[in-house]
Amino acid sequence: MTNSIGELEKDANCIFVIGSNTTENHPVIGMKIKKNVLQNGARLIVADPRRTDLAKIADVYLPHLPGSDVALVNGMMNVIISEGLADLDFIAQHTEGFEEMAALVAKYTPEFVAPITGVPAEDIRKAARLYAESGNSAICYAMGLTQHRTGTDNVKSVCNLAMLTGNIGRPGTGVDPLRGQNNVQGACDMGGLPNVFTAYQAVTNDATQEKFEQAWGVSLPSQNGLVLTEVINKAHHGDIKALYVVGENPMMSDPDLVHVEDALEKIDFVVVQDIFFTETAKCADVVLPSACFAEKDGTFSNTERRVQRVRKAVSAPGEARVDWEILCEVATRMGYPMNYDNSEQIFEEIRTLTPSYAGISYQRIENGGLQWPCATEEHPGTPYLHKDGNFSRGLGAFTAIDYIAPGELPDENYPxxxxxxxxxxxxxxxxxxxxxxxxxxxxxxxxxxxxxxxxxxxxxxxxxxxxxxxxxxxxxxxxxxxxxxxxxxxxxxxxxxxxxxxxxxxxxxxxxxxxxxxxxxxxxxxxxx
Amino acid sequence: MITLTINGKEVQTPKGSTILEACQQAGIPIPTLCYDPDLRLAGSCRMCLVEIKGRPLYAASCVAPAENGIVVETESPGIVAARKVILELLSARHNFNCQVCEKNGNCKLQDYCYQYGVKESRFNYGEPTNYPINDPNPFFERDYNKCIMCTRCVRACEDISIVRAISVENRGHHAKISTAFDGNLTDSPCVFCGQCVMVCPTGALTSKVSAGLGRSYEVDKVLTTCSYCGTGCTLELNVKDDRVVGVTSNRTDTGSPVNKGALCVKGRFGWDFINSPERLTTPLIKENGEFRKASWDEALDLVAKRLGEIKTEFGADSMAVFTSARVTNEENYIAQKFTRAVLGTNNVDHCARL
Amino acid sequence: MIEEKRIVLRNADLIDPEKIEDYLLAGGYQGLEKARSMSSPDLIAEIKKSNLRGRGGAAFNCGLKWSFAPADAPVSYVVCNFDEGEPGTYKDRIIVQKDPQSLLEGMAICGHAVNSKQGYIYCRGEYPYVVDLLNRAIDQARGKGVLGDFDIEVRMGGGAYVCGEETALIESIEGHRGEPRIKPPFPGVAGLWAQPTVVNNVETFTNLPSIVLNGAEWFAAIGAPNYPGTKVLTLTGDVTNRVSIEVPTTATLREVIYDFGGGIKEGKKFKAVQVGGTSGGFIPESLLDTPIDFDSMRGIGATLGTGAVFVMDETRDIVDITTRIAKFFEHESCGKCNPCREGTFRAYEIMKKINQGQASVQDIENLTILSQVMEKACLCGLGQAAPSPILTTLKHFYPEYQARLQLN
Missing domain, CATH: 2.40.40.20 (Barwin-like endoglucanases)
Incomplete structure (x- = not known):
């Protein structure tokens, strides 16, 4: 999230929820949005093919067809530009690429968009005006926006919308992905991705590579790795020989499970480390019992970038061990000793290599957590990003995005x-x-x-x-x-x-x-x- | 700032404060039942009554404004007598089976009856309360024979959860907390977040998942972060004998910066997987298509050996690690470090996309 | 002998209540016209000076109440409390049935004073035919344009006694459960839909046209100086003439009962009178020379309240009547605050026990302490006044209780 959860309850005058059934999937955030709408008079726009609880209390509900998000948002932007509701000062001072985007969006009139999205043109106009004219408008989205072949386009579209109206860099504005897993933010922050180390430092950057090589005392690969779906596809072709799965369950969560199962069967050696004997564990060669959140110390980073403590409450059952200990044991046995006394020691190592976490310590987050970026011990944390329209890359980039239909549209056989x-x-x-x-x-x-x-x-x-x-x-x-x-x-x-x-x-x-x-x-x- | 006199002592308080707030600032304890700083005020239990000199009526301090120059008595004989009567009236409708009550030791009614020496009620006239206890939902018990009608549950449902599944039905002594048409919660808009359970001052609303597992004075509360969605709610794991027996809320700003005690049904009632008999407790190794138990040494040696062999034979990029959005930052860091530094590949990812 | 003095009932039986023309011929809406020639502050000052006190029950100075409403509020409301739920009270119905336009004029005067454009009449649920009459009267007034930019809507109650309490009434208009609100904020600051709201009773509003027309001094000189004007009373029970009358507030209870009521029916002896409705105190023979004005009545532990005068002769069973009254409050408590919700229930149970001859002195002691706490601890007037019949009968008619106690 560019902004903080609490702002959705207090500071946002208008909230545009797209592709998020917030009251079911982020119930406590849903409560805050409802409170703002029903008790503080904030306006609400909901775009979702399902008439969710939030849709029921929305000022404007847009039941757009799955996969038509880009068209819908382009339609809204078309209205905002043609009705003179764009924040031209913000665009001029803080962004680039507006003209190209505007030129593309010109054809996306509400009448053009209506048949693509299934949403009446007039409702698109209403939504556009409400979002543009309410003061502080925030956008919330979840997997309903991202789990498409055009997921990146969809996200860039809502970013366009926010920049177009200058709704960024103030409390109650911004673009807020509501992240689905307790520590999906942290897993990304920590470099649990094939292209970056911690804090999104690219593996292909020489200086970064050198920094980590020095810290870890080994030479490191400099090419981007494979993303999860690519790993499965490659495994299917027999190109993956070993897979080590820590607390994931691709045999339930990945698309086309028959394909996943075939892929896992083709891998020579599969290790699954989990708290239960999952569907994926069945496909493993070795299953390692791990501790759950109640049984270990550490930190999670939530969707608003807040790093908070996880505290051990009870012992793990039987011989189960915490995940980092197991991995360290394997590493040590493979000839690379990894020894830590506790999770705090690991966190201290993370700080030294992770600029956005450098100012965060267990001591500082004992009461209440801190939101990164937090560069120094004195830094108070960052409740919202891009303050005063200052983007991390300099100017905010508009992207001209055309609508692309979903990969698999209904047909005679599958209507x-x-x-x-x-x-x-x-x-x-x-x-x-x-x-x-x-x-x-x-x-x-x-x-x-x-x-x-x-x-x-x-x-x-x-x-x-x-x-x-x-x-x-x-x-x-x-x-x-x-x-x-x-x-x-x-x-x-x-x-x-x-x-x-x-x-x-x-x-x-x-x-x-x-x-x-x-x-x-x-x-x-x-x-x- | 305004100045008022409380129990003979001059107290300064910001303009706009209530008498209760002035008392709290001055360290003068006032008993309250319906008062909850996170909820719309009700002023209805009348436990917090105080006497204001020169006024014929007692004032409910939780709603009465602190005014300049007023002289307040919080424990005058009249006030103590009134509080006793109020407690006796509540006692008369309350099923005092504290010995088997989940809230024994954590019940405001019990505490105040003890404090004011209310051993039995002078007002046990008429039929005792006898509401059926039969809501079939699996999350929490609704025992209105223990309800004192403070309506904190109604206000929490309205002001925190913004659901409004419950309200008050009937009038007078027959008033009762109810869903529309007094049906089961499962047939109402209730989302079972349990904010009502959180604010209930007595044993009227208690977790069914925690039933019989431990009273508040037997448990240690460990503040931690919920492991379900990405909201990052903080919650307290209640621990008795090295076993999680329940979840409660910390409602302070520092203890619960994101959710201020509010939780959802999963956070509050979905914790007993921790104690599931299905938990994995030993390493398992597959042999001839069947899993067998193994020691850690055997399993770890096997993993290290096979990974080493594959690395040698097929190269580092033939291996991949799926780390997890479920585990801690420290573990993710270790997982990617392991992948990059030990296996020697950047093939590390997790379910951020799934 | 004291005589009737008609201010609010000035047109009663002299005009056709269905015809606004009659009302206009009788000088109707001249008060409003004059009020509108005055500035709001002047009008409020004039009403304040008249010392008109609320005729609903609390007897608050009417002009003073209006002055609490912020003058610059963009939206404010005038609400007429016509819930008249006290058993034995029907004076507001008489007033409205005989002269509905007078109420509309009074509300419009108030509207001018507090700069409100919208009035609501909250009518007792048991008076559907009066609602119809009022709606016809409002239509006629709109037709004649006499209300100007002030409009009035009638809302009907659902039969809850507590909705006579002004904040419960406001909750009810808003569509909520009829429960009193905590005060402050008072309705004058944040009432209906959180806007400044003046709530007055029918009788209060219907006094206004004459006060404005004849001036504050004229009104202040009528009746008791501290509670000037007249009071409409309804006589019920064992009195020869069960009538409604309007008398100066200097009249005594004895004059009301014997001069207007014609004394006790069938030559029986007087035993007690309950004034002000169900929540009023019981008054024995020895206090009958008390004037009916609010302060004098309060001096003897009674309330003038709604002006109901319920007379009981020597054959009446005080304990039985008090038990029935306790049942009424047990039924009508809204259940919001603890002492009223539980207290009215237990008080009724104790009264039943006494009435059935099964009670002990201890039970009466319990009843007494309960009643004393309720008077001071309850959230609204209902619970505070509910013990009044019990406490006054215990005081004045204790032997009747004693006679019922278990012999032990």
Whole structure:
């Protein structure tokens, strides 16, 4: 997030939520947005193919078709430019590339965009005006925006929108990705990515490489590595011989599970380190038991870049050990001794190599955490980025982005758009929540959400068992007939090992930059059983 | 600043303060039941009554403005008598089975009855309260025989969760916390975040997941960060005998900067996977398609040996590590360091995209 | 013998309440016209000077109350409390039924004083036919244009006694559960939809046209100096004439009961009178020479309140009546504050026990301490006044309680 969670409750005068079912997936942030809207009078725009809880209280609800985000945002920008609502001073002083972007957006009139998105032109105008004219407007998005072949385009589009109206660099403005995992921010910050060390220092940068080589006392590879989806694809071709998985469950979370399973089978040696015997562990050669969050010390970095303490409360069960200890043991046995007394010692090493974390220490975050960038021990942390329109790269770059249709559009054989997501009561691959007694009792199975019109046409009633099929596979589950989903779109969750939704999704269409799969659109067919 | 006299002592307080706030600043304890600084004020339990010289009525200090020059008594005989009557009235409708109550030792009604010496109620006239305890939701118990109608739950649902699943139905003594049409919570807009459980001062709302596992005075509370979504809510793991037995909220600004005690259903009630019998407890090695238990030394040696062999035979880039958005920063750092420095490849990624 | 003095009932039975023309011929809306020729502060000062005190129950100086509303508020409201929920009270209904335009004029005068453009009449749920009459009257007034830019809407209550309390009434208009709010803020500062709101009773509003027209001095000279003017009273119970009357506030209870009420029915003896509705205190024979004005009544532990005068003859069972009253409060407590919610319930249970002859002295002691705490500790007037019948009957008619105690 460029800005802080608390600003969504107090400082934002208008919030544009796109591709985020916030009250289900980030419930506490959802509460704050609701509070701002219902009690403080903030305005709310929601773009989502599902009429989410937030959509129900929105000033403008845009039920756009999955995959039409770029067209929708371009449409809004078209209105803002043509109605003179753009912040020309901000654009002139703090950005570049406006003309190219404006030239491209010129054709995206609301009337042009309406048939692509399924949203009435007038609603696009209303949304554009509300976003541009409310004072401090914030954008919140989640995987509904990013899990497309055009995920990077989608994100750049909302950045365009924020810059176009100068909604950046002040409390209550900004572009706020609501990140899905407790420490996905931290995993990225720590260099758990194939192209960067900690704090996004490129592995291809000579000076950086030298710095880390010096610190670690080894020579380091200087070419970008493979992203996760590429690893699976390469494994499929037999080019990956060993895979070490720490607390991930690709056999539930990755697209096209048959493809994933084939890939894992082709890998000579698979190690899985986890707290449960996951679907992925079944494919492993060695499974190592690890400690869960309650059993270890450390830090998580949340979606607003706040580094907070994780504290050990209880011992790990049996012989389970914390993940870093296990990895250090393997490293040491491979001839590279890695010895740390505790997690704080590791954190101290991180600080020395990570400029944005340099000022953060366990002592400083004992009470309340700190938001990076935090360069020195005196730095108070950074609640919002790009203060006064000062972008880290200098000028904020507009990008002219054309709409590209999803990779797999409905056709005669697969006439519906399947989109996937999470339920309030479960979490990701269900590893934890399926074993949390109350949550699993409350929501024990997946359901397929179908619009009443659609259901009627297919002869499906609420609670009927249906099959849902894509080119990858077929699942059976109960139908939930609900008018909160648009006709032509169906939805299910991917938490349940009995009905693993990613059996249906495709690994074929990856975003060219982020390599993110298009989870949110798969052509599908539903039949009553 | 304004000046008022409390219990014979001059107290200064900012203009706009309530008498209760003035008392708190002056270190004068005032009992409260319905008062909650995070919620809209109700002024309804009347425990915080004080006497203001020259005024015929007692004032509820949580809502009464501190005015310049007023003379306040917080424990006058009249006030103490009134508080006793109020506690006895609440006692008369409250099912005092403290010996089996989850909230024993952490109950404001219990504390104040003890403090004011209310051993039994003079007002046990009429039928005792007898509401059925039958809400089938798996998250928390609703026992309105212990409810004192402070409405903190209603206000938390309205002001923190912004859900409004519950309200007050009926009037007078028959008033009761209820969903629309008094149905089950599962048929209401309730999202089971348990903010109501957090603010309940008695045993009316208690976690079913924690039931019987430990009272507040038996547990240590360890402040940590929730391991579900990326919001980064802080929560307290309640620990008894090296076992997590519940989750509670820390509601301070420093202890809970993101969520100020608010949690969602997963954070508050989804913790018992920690104690699941399905947890992995020993290393496992697959042999002939079957897993068998192994010692750490055996497993680690095998991993180190195989990775070393593959590196030699196929090169570093034939290997990859999936680190995790679930584990700590320190562990992610170690994982990428391991990948780069030990395996010698940049093939490290995690599920940021998934 | 004291005579009636009609101010609010000046047109009663002299005009057709369905015809605004009649009201206009009788001098109607001249008060409003005059008020509008005055500045708001002058008008408020004039009403203050008249010393008109609220006729709803609390007897607050009307002009003073208006002066609390901020003069520069962009939106403010005038609300008429026509909830008249006290058993035995029907004076507001009589006033409105006989002369609805007078109420509208009074509200419009108030609207000018506090710079409000919108009035609401909150009418008791049991008076649907009066709502119809009022709506017709408002239509006629709009048709004639006499209200100018001031408009009035009628809202109907749902039958809750507590909605006679002004903040509960406001909650009810807003569509919420009828529960009193905490004060401050008072409605004058933040009332209906959080805007400055003046709430007055029907009788208060209907006094205004005459006061404005005849001047503050004229009004201040009528009746008791500290509570000038008249009071509309409704006589019920064991009195020969069950009538409604309007008398100067100097009249005594004895004059009201014997001169207007014609004394006790069937030649029986007087036992007690309860003034001001269900929450009023019980008054014995020895105090009948007390004048009815608010302060004199308060001096004897009674309330003038809504002007209900409920007379009981010698055959009445005080304990039984008090038990029924306790039941009424148990039923009507909204349940918000603890001493009223639980206190009214337990008080009724104790009264039942006494009434059934099963109580001990200890039970009466418990009842007494409970009642004393409720008077001082409850959140709103309902709970504060609910113990009044119990405490006054215990004081003045203790032998009747004693006779009911268990012999032990």
């Amino acid at each position: 519906l758009r399947l989109t996937t997501g999470r339920s309030l009561f479960h979490y990701h691959t269900g590893t934890m929540t399926r074993r949390a007694s109350a949550l699993n009792e409350h929501v024990p199975t997946a359901e397929l959400e179908v619009n009443p019109e659609q259901a009627n046409a297919l002869g499906i009633a609420n609670d009927d068992m249906v099959s849902v099929s894509t080119r990858r596979g077929r699942l059976e589950m109960k139908a939930k007939v609900t008018d909160t989903i648009a006709p032509g779109v169906i939805f299910t969750t991917f938490h349940f090992t009995e009905t693993p939704a990613n059996l249906l999704t495709s690994s074929e269409f990856l975003d060219p930059t982020a390599k993110i799969p298009e989870y949110k659109v798969s052509a599908a067919i539903v039949e009553k059983i």
